[in-house]
Amino acid sequence: TDRQTDRQTDRQTDRQTDRQTDRQTDRQTDRQTLIKLLQYVFGYVMLPLNEIANLFRGEYITKSSTREGDVPVILGGQEPAYYIDKSNHGGEIVVVARSGASAGFVSYWNESIFVTDGFGFEGKSGLIITKYLYYILKNMEGTLNAMKRGAGVPHISGEALTKIMLPIPQIAEQERIVGILDRFDILCNDIAEGLPAEIETRQKQYEYYRNKLLDFKVK
Secondary structure, eight states, rough: OHHHHHHHHHHHHHHHHHHHHHHHHHHEEEEEEEHHHHHHHHHHEEEEHHHHHHEEEEEOOGGGGSSSEEEEEOOOOSSSSSSESSSSSSEEEEEOBBBBBTOOEEEEESSEEEEEEEEEEEETTTTHHHHHHHHHHHTTTTHHOOOOOOOOOOOHHHHHHHHHHEEEEEEEHHHHHHHHHHHHHHHHHHOOOOOOHHHHHHHHHHHHHHHHHHHOOOO
């Protein structure tokens, strides 16, 4: 009888868990449907970062505690700090530097990396393209850097970062914007040769069009 009671209790618990999961899934589906409707009507919708992307927190390591390899360690600067033999993330990710002078610096990766002093973000399927997330955050680097707080080595709060509001257009429009900015990025950053003035001009053009494409203010 005790075993029967236990089995009955387990079945009731399972049914309750299934119902809760179904309700949560229904709410998420309804939310995404509403978002798509607002995007269709208004062209874009403002959403908090934590609603459109999954947060991945970096892990603390030291160079002396690791072995040399070919996996870049993303510490926050514009270039990898060093290379080791293990990774903690693979595939597309946007990394925002957490502390120091480079706090708020945004980088995009699509390979195996080891994120340490930073926050990683992966776009949620159906809501945002990770590369679009990179461009919209890159356009806000000044704002992100201004979010750092604290004496000594100032840092950005992960909680505050995930609450920033971002303009999210429909996926097709995100793809269009990414396509344009990718071409500009190649022009600006893959120049093997060229006069400094030409490179500077292209960089200014790139920044101008990035600002225009990502400006969703009502005209």
